[in-house]
Amino acid sequence: MRKIARNSQNLPLKRGTWSPEEDQKLIAYINRHGIRNWIEMPKAAGLLRSGKSCRLRWMNYLRPDIKRGNFSMEEVETILKLHEILGNRWSAIAAKLPGRTDNEIKNLWNTRLKKNYVKNNINTAAQAPKLQGTQTSTAEFKKRKLSENIDVPLPTAPKILKPEDSEGSPKLPISYFSSSFNLVNDLIINENQIIEENVGLLESNGEDCLWGPQFSTEGQTCRVEDYGDTCTVEMWVQELLHGV
DNA sequence: AACTCGGGCAACCGCGAGGTC
DNA sequence: CGACCTCGCGGTTGCCCGAGT
Incomplete structure (x- = not known):
């Protein structure tokens, strides 16, 4: 049986495609505070995502210097x-x-x-x-x-x-x-x-x-x-x- | 129009490296 | 020196969408 991943508040983590709202939260948080700790970031940014997921989303999609x-x-x-x-x-x-x-x-x-x-x-x-x-x-x-x-x-x-x-x-x-x-x-x-x-x-x-x-x-x-x-x-x- | 199939891509998973205690 | 934590990487999965039937 697959274990359901949970965040530090023991809430089940959201998986799958990111919504525009989640993107906005992540961008806003990083713009305001920069990148320090990916593990703590989702909690601080109000996201039910793993730190890994946030990092991946930022690195592969949200970074301002990404050329699409x-x-x-x-x-x-x-x-x-x-x-x-x-x-x-x-x-x-x-x-x-x-x-x-x-x-x-x-x-x-x-x-x-x-x-x-x-x-x-x-x-x-x-x-x-x-x-x-x-x-x-x-x-x-x-x-x-x-x-x-x-x-x-x-x-x-x-x-x-x-x-x-x-x-x-x-x-x-x-x-x-x-x-x-x-x-x-x-x-x-x-x-x-x-x-x-x-x-x-x-x-x-x-x-x-x-x-x-x-x-x-x-x-x-x-x-x-x-x-x-x-x-x-x-x-x-x-x-x-x-x-x- | 409904269905199938395959390609493209975003996201996840597992692992290893490096840092800290 | 080992345990633990975080980060980054590469492989893989699974969803979405368009083309074909």
Whole structure:
């Protein structure tokens, strides 16, 4: 039997869709007092909701900086690129998309992008401009990061080359990365820092490096560039979004 | 018009991290 | 150091609505 959730006054908590009145109460309270304690907030604001529910409603819907409406091509493109690198780490992806929430991005992925992405990978794996390297679920990622006894091989990690390392390397194809390259690059750097912590840990324990020949992101994009005009990112995103 | 079905999205749940006592 | 509390995250559920029959 399901337990009925109750608030701190032992009143049964309301669940389901929020009414405009509840929204108003929450907004008014936060505007007046700010956010201090989500657990106490519903009581103080006169809402029969759990603190969690209030937080979710505010974060995903009521915040003034939420951008509503359809995702732009650029946003979708960014999500796809970041998902390649970060996997299902929606909050990290959302952090790079001002005004978009993790829930919104997660829903977009689950309802629209995922199936087309899978289909695309099956049908045109060779054409899709994919960044190779990590595509790791959060649970997997955390497990690896925190585990002191990693006994499974880590995926091949992209390595960021320092400027001096990249001498003679092909230049980045601007058409592919355009404005979001720095974004992707930043994230890869962050990921590498974490992965390198693991490697450092293992190496300091006298273990071998976990992955074989390292490669640069620049090397990867060169492969992308090899596809030339036959498959631009824009075309790919179109296909993911509209299946055309 | 009535019904079914599927997609989209808001909300809930469980879990883990981090802070405090 | 462990218990407890709060917060945040990702996975999942369930409702609503429009399209199709």
